[in-house]
Amino acid sequence: MAEATARNIAPAQGKLGVLCVGLGAVASTFIAGVELARRGKAKPFGSLTQLATIRLGPRTASRTPLIKDFVPLAKLEDLVFGAWDPIPDNAYEACLKCGVFDKHEHVEPIKGFLQRLEPMPAVFDQHYVKRLEGINVKKGRTKRELAEALRKDIRDFKTKHGCDRMVVVWCASTEIFIQPGPAHQTLEAFEKAMDENDVTIAPSMLYGYAAIMENVPFANGAPNLTVDIPVLEKLARERGVAIGGKDFKTGQTMIKTVLSPMFKARMLGVAGWYSTNILGNRDGEVLDDPESFKTKEESKLGVLEYILQPALYPDLYANLYHKVRINYYPPRGDNKEGWDNIDIFGWCGYPMQIKVDFLCRDSILAAPLVLDLALFFDLAQRAKMPGVQEWLSFYFKSPQVAPGLYPEHDLFIQHTKLKNTLRWMMGEEQITHLGTEYYEYGKE
Ligand SMILES: NC(=O)c1ccc[n+]([C@@H]2O[C@H](COP(=O)([O-])OP(=O)(O)OC[C@H]3O[C@@H](n4cnc5c(N)ncnc54)[C@H](O)[C@@H]3O)[C@@H](O)[C@H]2O)c1
Numbered sequence: 208m209a210e211a212t213a214r215n216i217a218p219a220q221g222k223l224g225v226l227c228v229g230l231g232a233v234a235s236t237f238i239a240g241v242e243l244a245r246r247g248k249a250k251p252f253g254s255l256t257q258l259a260t261i262r263l264g265p266r267t268a269s270r271t272p273l274i275k276d277f278v279p280l281a282k283l284e285d286l287v288f289g290a291w292d293p294i295p296d297n298a299y300e301a302c303l304k305c306g307v308f309d310k311h312e313h314v315e316p317i318k319g320f321l322q323r324l325e326p327m328p329a330v331f332d333q334h335y336v337k338r339l340e341g342i343n344v345k346k347g348r349t350k351r352e353l354a355e356a357l358r359k360d361i362r363d364f365k366t367k368h369g370c371d372r373m374v375v376v377w378c379a380s381t382e383i384f385i386q387p388g389p390a391h392q393t394l395e396a397f398e399k400a401m402d403e404n405d406v407t408i409a410p411s412m413l414y415g416y417a418a419i420m421e422n423v424p425f426a427n428g429a430p431n432l433t434v435d436i437p438v439l440e441k442l443a444r445e446r447g448v449a450i451g452g453k454d455f456k457t458g459q460t461m462i463k464t465v466l467s468p469m470f471k472a473r474m475l476g477v478a479g480w481y482s483t484n485i486l487g488n489r490d491g492e493v494l495d496d497p498e499s500f501k502t503k504e505e506s507k508l509g510v511l512e513y514i515l516q517p518a519l520y521p522d523l524y525a526n527l528y529h530k531v532r533i534n535y536y537p538p539r540g541d542n543k544e545g546w547d548n549i550d551i552f553g554w555c556g557y558p559m560q561i562k563v564d565f566l567c568r569d570s571i572l573a574a575p576l577v578l579d580l581a582l583f584f585d586l587a588q589r590a591k592m593p594g595v596q597e598w599l600s601f602y603f604k605s606p607q608v609a610p611g612l613y614p615e616h617d618l619f620i621q622h623t624k625l626k627n628t629l630r631w632m633m634g635e636e637q638i639t640h641l642g643t644e645y646y647e648y649g650k651e
Contacts, residue, residue, distance in 0.1 A: 213634030216279055217589040221371025223281040224364055225581045226423075228414050229379025230290035230326045232305035232488050232541055233428065233455070235298050236570040237378070237577040238288045238324065239308060242317045245283050249313065253575030256280055256582045261626050263635050265644070278629055279589070280582045287368045291360070291414075292326035292379070293341020299324075305488060307541050307570045327360050330410045335382040337496040339489075350408050351401035357417035372588070374581050375418040375425045377452070378573075380490065382409050382431040383498035384505065391436035415439050419448045424584035426599075427452025427607075428577065430502045435607050444594040449587040451580075451596040454604040457572035458565055459484060459545035460507055461618065466561070467514045468617040470551060476523040478558065479550040480511060485536040486543040488569065495535035507531045509605055510616045543569045576602050590632055598628035 227234035243249035244257070251257040261277055263270040274280075288298075296304060299321035302314045314321070330353045331341040347353040365373055390400035390407045397416070400408050411427070415434035418425040419442050427433040427450075434443065434450045443450040456464065459482055470477055486494070494500050508531055517524040547563040580602055587596050600606035601621035606614040615621055627637050 211631065211634045211636060214590045214592075214632045216586070216632065219279045219281045219285070219585070219589065222285050222287050222369060223581070223585055224287050224289060224368055224370035224373040226361065226364065226373065226375045227288070227290040227577070228329075228375065228377045228411070230292040230294075230296065230298060230301050230324070231378065231380070232301075232307055232490065232570040233573040233577060234290055234376075234378040235301035235305060235321075236307045237574040238290075238298055239302050239313065239317060239321060240574050241283055241286060241288075241578060242320050243313055246317070248316060251283075251575060251578065253572065254578050255625075256579045257283075257575075261629060262638060263630065266642070274629065278586060278633060281372075281585055286581070287370060288324055289364050289368075290324065290326045291329040291357075293329040293331035293339065293344050295326065295343040297322050297325045305541055305570065307568065327364075329379075330354075330357060330413050332410055334406070335409050335411075336380045336493055337383070337498060338493045339380060349402050350404055350413055351398065353410075354401060354413040354417050354420075357414055358421050361417060361421045361423055372585055373421070373423040374585050374588075375414065375423055376577050376581055376584075377411060377414065377425070377427040377429055377431075377433060378577060379411070379429065380493045381429045381499045381502050382411055383496075384501040385409055385432055387432065387436050391432075391438050394438055394442060397438040409433070412436070412439070415450070416442070419443050419446055419450065422446055422448055424449040424588045426450070426580040426584050426596075428455045428573070428580070430454040430505065430605055437610070440595060440607075440610070447591065447593040449584050449593060449596050450607075451584070451599055452603060452605070452607050454503075455573045455576045456602060456604045456618075457569065457576065458543060458567045459547065460510060460604045461572075462545070462547065462563055462565060464510055464514065464616050464618045464621075466549070466563075467511055468619065471515055471520070471523075474520075474523065476552040476556075477511075477515065477527050477549065478552055479528040479530075479548075481528075481530045481548045482507070482545070483532040483534065484543055484545045485534050485539055486541075486569065487535065487537040487539040488541045490569065491533065491535040491537075491543075494533050500533060503533065504531055505605070507604060509614075513613055513616045541569050541571075543567055586632075598624050601625045 260271040411433040515524040545565040549561040
């Protein structure tokens with residue numbers, strides 16, 4: 208096999224500023240968790256960048272470094288956090304309100320650190336998130352002015368905190384459903400639409416635009432279009448900025464993208480898949496609005512179609528009935544219950560059922576994803592890999608892909624792709640799992 212060459216990756220020197228759009232349950236749990244890990248008070252379970260190893264070379268070589276020792280990632284100690292939110296709570300108040308962490312064990316010991324993190328005024332408009340009211344909000348005559356104000360925030364934060372590099376992660380509420388339209392095609396149309404306060408330019412797009420214009424990578428953890436529009440994809444490529452999304456793949460969809468490849472691998476049919484969730488946090492309240500739910504529903508529904516390929520396997524999957532529900536149920540808070548009933552069929556069409564009841568914690572699952580995305584997007588930026596980061600599809604329910612491609616949803620294909628991309632970056636051989644050299648007939 209030809210020797211691979213490593214990419215020229217700039218070192219991860221200095222501080223990395225991580226700006227979260229939104230300082231709600233996910234963002235505050237992420238930030239508090241990193242601080243707890245830095246102080247040795249908790250472990251960053253769920254994070255590949257902190258815990259996973261990567262196999263290099265043949266199995267006999269026994270080379271399995273930690274990912275963080277293999278690729279040059281920013282260290283937890285070098286992260287500096289900031290946020291925007293229309294709700295003025297600081298990170299301490301946000302942690303207490305969302306009730307994810309135990310107050311005495313995990314919040315009080317880092318109270319001072321959390322209190323110092325006050326959210327910057329947000330670009331927020333209730334038209335796009337009906338169930339929220341914001342008071343910590345920027346004022347501007349046009350959307351262009353608001354985008355410029357966000358750009359200034361990014362520059363000011365970088366200077367104030369002496370950051371070497373920055374990254375922005377959307378951890379804010381799910382906006383109403385918007386389809387790509389004329390204003391999202393070219394930079395000229397997009398800028399004109401910002402000047403004219405066009406309703407198809409959502410606040411999240413302004414954050415995406417601002418980050419790209421400041422040459423700052425942007426990852427989108429919610430299902431809103433945001434940077435998944437032609438104009439921002441092109442702008443990111445042209446300016447050399449890493450972007451990606453959408454929607455953190457955490458609970459029910461993670462399970463779906465593990466089980467459905469199993470059915471397909473064994474050629475088992477699926478007649479129906481009913482998924483429901485009960486959730487009582489602010490995200491659940493926002494998603495109780497039909498227009499925000501529509502955005503989430505699209506993101507959750509897509510995965511089975513792509514994985515099961517009904518056009519290729521009509522007998523097995525063409526009649527699959529797929530339903531997704533989210534019900535706001537306050538008593539559960541952030542502890543979501545995701546329940547699935549799957550009707551499958553096997554040999555000669557005989558039916559079987561699988562029930563999954565995932566009693567999860569939404570933000571506990573999402574927080575390590577925010578960390579990995581911040582570190583990997585910063586890595587991609589230093590490795591000069593602009594545009595959509597498809598190799599990070601692993602983290603998203605509805606992965607953004609290059610134009611003309613369909614997304615890869617299977618969690619283990621995504622995982623292989625992520626690790627092979629890291630190998631490729633560092634000039635290591637790809638692992639194909641072929642292993643013919645170990646067979647008898649391969650030895651002559
Ligand atoms: N497992 C998970 O928790 C999970 C999985 C996938 C996606 N998500 C998505 O992540 C996002 C955050 O989830 P959460 O549980 O932290 O919700 P949350 O409601 O606790 O926090 C969202 C925060 O965003 C703020 N916000 C809304 N619009 C904003 C704007 N324009 N600018 C700045 N801030 C804004 C809100 O005021 C709120 O504080 C949601 O969109 C959710 O759908 C979460």
